[in-house]
Amino acid sequence: MTSAVRQRSLREANLALVLRHIGADGAITRADLAARTGLTRATVSGLVDELMAGGLVSAVPAGSLHLRRRGEPSRQHPGAGRPATGLALATTGPAGLGLEINVDYLAACALDLTGATRVLQVQRRDQRGRRPTRVLADLAGLAARVREAATRDGLRVAGIVVGVPGLVNGDGMVRVAPNLDWHNVDVGTTLRDAPGLHGEGSDALALTVENEANLAALAELHAHSDPSPSFVHISGEIGVGAGLVLQGRLLRGPRGYGGELGHVTISPDGPRCRCGARGCLEAYTNQEALLRAAGLLSTVEDVPPVERLRELAGAGDAAVLRALADAGTALGIAAADVVNLVDVDTVVLGGIFAPLTPWLAPAVSRELTARTVTAAWAPVTVRAAALGTTATVVGAAGSVVRAIRESPATWLSHLSADVDT
Amino acid sequence: MTSAVRQRSLREANLALVLRHIGADGAITRADLAARTGLTRATVSGLVDELMAGGLVSAVPAGSLHLRRRGEPSRQHPGAGRPATGLALATTGPAGLGLEINVDYLAACALDLTGATRVLQVQRRDQRGRRPTRVLADLAGLAARVREAATRDGLRVAGIVVGVPGLVNGDGMVRVAPNLDWHNVDVGTTLRDAPGLHGEGSDALALTVENEANLAALAELHAHSDPSPSFVHISGEIGVGAGLVLQGRLLRGPRGYGGELGHVTISPDGPRCRCGARGCLEAYTNQEALLRAAGLLSTVEDVPPVERLRELAGAGDAAVLRALADAGTALGIAAADVVNLVDVDTVVLGGIFAPLTPWLAPAVSRELTARTVTAAWAPVTVRAAALGTTATVVGAAGSVVRAIRESPATWLSHLSADVDT
Numbered sequence: 001m002t003s004a005v006r007q008r009s010l011r012e013a014n015l016a017l018v019l020r021h022i023g024a025d026g027a028i029t030r031a032d033l034a035a036r037t038g039l040t041r042a043t044v045s046g047l048v049d050e051l052m053a054g055g056l057v058s059a060v061p062a063g064s065l066h067l068r069r070r071g072e073p074s075r076q077h078p079g080a081g082r083p084a085t086g087l088a089l090a091t092t093g094p095a096g097l098g099l100e101i102n103v104d105y106l107a108a109c110a111l112d113l114t115g116a117t118r119v120l121q122v123q124r125r126d127q128r129g130r131r132p133t134r135v136l137a138d139l140a141g142l143a144a145r146v147r148e149a150a151t152r153d154g155l156r157v158a159g160i161v162v163g164v165p166g167l168v169n170g171d172g173m174v175r176v177a178p179n180l181d182w183h184n185v186d187v188g189t190t191l192r193d194a195p196g197l198h199g200e201g202s203d204a205l206a207l208t209v210e211n212e213a214n215l216a217a218l219a220e221l222h223a224h225s226d227p228s229p230s231f232v233h234i235s236g237e238i239g240v241g242a243g244l245v246l247q248g249r250l251l252r253g254p255r256g257y258g259g260e261l262g263h264v265t266i267s268p269d270g271p272r273c274r275c276g277a278r279g280c281l282e283a284y285t286n287q288e289a290l291l292r293a294a295g296l297l298s299t300v301e302d303v304p305p306v307e308r309l310r311e312l313a314g315a316g317d318a319a320v321l322r323a324l325a326d327a328g329t330a331l332g333i334a335a336a337d338v339v340n341l342v343d344v345d346t347v348v349l350g351g352i353f354a355p356l357t358p359w360l361a362p363a364v365s366r367e368l369t370a371r372t373v374t375a376a377w378a379p380v381t382v383r384a385a386a387l388g389t390t391a392t393v394v395g396a397a398g399s400v401v402r403a404i405r406e407s408p409a410t411w412l413s414h415l416s417a418d419v420d421t
Numbered sequence: 422m423t424s425a426v427r428q429r430s431l432r433e434a435n436l437a438l439v440l441r442h443i444g445a446d447g448a449i450t451r452a453d454l455a456a457r458t459g460l461t462r463a464t465v466s467g468l469v470d471e472l473m474a475g476g477l478v479s480a481v482p483a484g485s486l487h488l489r490r491r492g493e494p495s496r497q498h499p500g501a502g503r504p505a506t507g508l509a510l511a512t513t514g515p516a517g518l519g520l521e522i523n524v525d526y527l528a529a530c531a532l533d534l535t536g537a538t539r540v541l542q543v544q545r546r547d548q549r550g551r552r553p554t555r556v557l558a559d560l561a562g563l564a565a566r567v568r569e570a571a572t573r574d575g576l577r578v579a580g581i582v583v584g585v586p587g588l589v590n591g592d593g594m595v596r597v598a599p600n601l602d603w604h605n606v607d608v609g610t611t612l613r614d615a616p617g618l619h620g621e622g623s624d625a626l627a628l629t630v631e632n633e634a635n636l637a638a639l640a641e642l643h644a645h646s647d648p649s650p651s652f653v654h655i656s657g658e659i660g661v662g663a664g665l666v667l668q669g670r671l672l673r674g675p676r677g678y679g680g681e682l683g684h685v686t687i688s689p690d691g692p693r694c695r696c697g698a699r700g701c702l703e704a705y706t707n708q709e710a711l712l713r714a715a716g717l718l719s720t721v722e723d724v725p726p727v728e729r730l731r732e733l734a735g736a737g738d739a740a741v742l743r744a745l746a747d748a749g750t751a752l753g754i755a756a757a758d759v760v761n762l763v764d765v766d767t768v769v770l771g772g773i774f775a776p777l778t779p780w781l782a783p784a785v786s787r788e789l790t791a792r793t794v795t796a797a798w799a800p801v802t803v804r805a806a807a808l809g810t811t812a813t814v815v816g817a818a819g820s821v822v823r824a825i826r827e828s829p830a831t832w833l834s835h836l837s838a839d840v841d842t
Binding site for chain 2: 167175176178230242244246247251252253254255256257258259260261263264265266267268269275276277280329333336337338340341342343344345370371372373374376377378
């Protein structure tokens with residue numbers, strides 16, 4: 001019994017190890033896999049066969065760059081001349097479905113196992129004042145359409161993660177989403193029960209609900225070359241939030257409510273925040289506050305407000321430059337609190353802050369230098385996020401893909417359970 | 422080879438498991454140990470014999486309460502009537518030596534394996550303006566005296582941990598200790614080379630250097646009945662710092678510089694802090710700021726300043742009550758930042774704040790309620806620390822003891838290496 005358990009966990013660990021090497025390389029051969037993992041060629045071949053049967057790995061010409069594009073016909077069937085067969089992550093097979101509820105849009109996307117975005121749909125509409133059940137019905141419809149498109153494209157959705165702009169407990173209950181004015185909305189159960197979302201005749205998919213800022217930080221983590229970076233990813237949207245990543249791991253907090261940077265105090269007598277307190281970072285730096293400070297709140301334009309800010313800043317508009325410098329100061333004070341408390345070495349400006357980084361970063365850096373005790377010998381880097389406003393929905397789908405890549409045995413056992421029943 | 426490695430790690434895990442059960446119970450029998458661990462009686466007996474030979478466990482009358490006092494003669498030799506033999510953590514044998522450098526005192530203490538303080542010496546003297554080498558020579562002398570006293574008492578110092586009021590890197594280099602005005606002082610190397618500290622003729626002991634606020638938080642963690650609590654322990658001294666404990670683990674931060682709560686911004690235009698910035702928590706709430714706000718800075722008294730504050734607050738002195746309420750407000754704003762960012766459910770007031778908790782806590786709680794987004798359904802507890810100003814030095818010695826209790830095999834192999842050479 002004990003021995004059987006050990007054999008099983010060894011196999012699980014080796015499946016993950018082999019898949020990790022395949023994911024890290026463009027088109028690795030079985031021989032190279034054996035050399036790099038220290039496993040025998042026979043063991044590697046057995047594991048690879050399992051991964052291929054489960055749709056996680058496909059054959060490509062050895063040494064070919066693994067182009068992250070779909071519909072590469074030569075990949076599945078190496079051409080004449082008998083080149084060695086390489087192995088790559090499958091671009092058909094399991095996929096992650098990410099969903100996002102935000103204040104002024106809904107979004108859904110499907111990522112394949114390589115992390116490539118295969119389908120992405122955004123539905124712009126102000127969700128404020130709408131009943132949560134209506135919003136969730138719209139989201140389920142959008143999700144079903146993205147799922148169908150992914151299925152037509154040879155993908156099979158393996159799990160769903162939903163990002164929401166609020167605090168979520170482990171069961172998928174949104175305790176509060178201040179900018180939507182949602183309180184105790186059971187997003188998890190509602191979407192698990194939504195018709196059409198899970199596909200006809202199949203089992204319900206695993207669905208989890210997560211804070212949007214955490215998912216955006218995960219997207220940034222997945223896009224990072226360093227496997228264990230430490231950073232705070234600050235998401236600017238209608239609200240302001242953050243995800244803390246320490247040595248490659250998201251710090252959710254013991255109860256799952258961490259990263260609420262938007263409600264860190266900048267000045268106790270500052271402007272009133274939607275949360276009821278005074279002087280929160282969000283009250284200084286949310287989209288509405290930025291536009292008001294720049295004198296643009298009442299102007300109605302076709303361009304998205306952030307684009308307008310960017311254009312005017314680029315043109316040297318004094319009011320816009322001053323508004324962005326002030327927002328940068330507030331962001332820098334809050335970022336310094338984070339560095340002092342949890343010792344990250346990088347501040348990533350995401351969401352609407354990402355395109356405004358050239359104008360925000362100088363003030364952020366100035367406050368970090370002035371207010372962190374480690375500044376003299378351990379300076380903090382400030383940079384724009386790799387992904388823009390799609391970070392949350394991409395991070396949501398990506399966390400499904402990550403889970404499969406880190407534990408392929410779980411996906412394979414799920415598949416064989418389907419066959420058994 | 423692989424099998425040998427597995428056998429060894431199994432033995433290591435079982436030694437720790439058995440020691441954990443012995444530590445949790447007053448005087449457990451071998452039979453109860455077998456029942457609780459699921460190991461055979463023969464295996465348990467072999468492990469217990471090893472632990473006893475290594476001086477980690479001693480025999481006591483079964484069922485007797487394990488009194489945490491030294492010199493209990495009946496413990497080593499159960500009386501007549503042949504009661505079953507119980508097992509308890511040894512009160513002779515390995516001990517932790519904790520040292521502390523603070524702005525106005527040096528301290529050293531020895532803890533036995535049960536966590537009981539066996540020797541504690543505090544040497545009051547203002548260390549500001551003294552050369553670091555002089556301070557460290559004094560500390561080494563104090564440490565040697567405490568070590569000798571512990572040795573006379575049947576203990577054997579197993580390791581040394583030093584607490585300093587500053588930021589320390591992994592090698593024991595103090596990068597900066599603002600209130601001592603120390604910069605790049607190599608405390609680790611200096612103390613490792615100090616004559617007398619390590620005992621005559623024996624190998625140098627492992628010595629690590631750690632931030633004082635982290636050690637005070639560890640002391641609080643070790644004193645806690647819940648094995649995985651989450652809290653921020655705020656240390657008030659000449660400076661102000663904190664240790665963050667999330668689910669039973671100290672969050673040091675990726676570079677080891679986390680928990681610098683003293684430099685979280687309360688108000689950007691607030692009073693100037695020793696670190697150079699404006700409006701840091703420390704500038705509002707360090708001992709000097711408290712005394713100044715209470716109108717007591719210039720009074721010279723025999724009683725320690727915190728005692729004076731406590732007496733006057735108890736007597737209803739209006740200036741003192743106002744000063745403590747204001748300090749509580751600043752502490753509450755900073756604590757709310759911590760709760761928002763890392764989601765702890767408890768704020769522990771330590772150091773000089775501990776005895777002032779009755780007057781600080783109302784304002785701390787008020788700000789937490791106003792400024793944390795989770796307050797409505799997940800209130801935060803505010804309480805005084807279990808240990809007072811000795812928390813750092815006790816936490817330092819305790820972390821040596823903890824390491825032995827969590828990994829007894831390491832201590833046992835260290836012993837047999839001594840015998841071999």
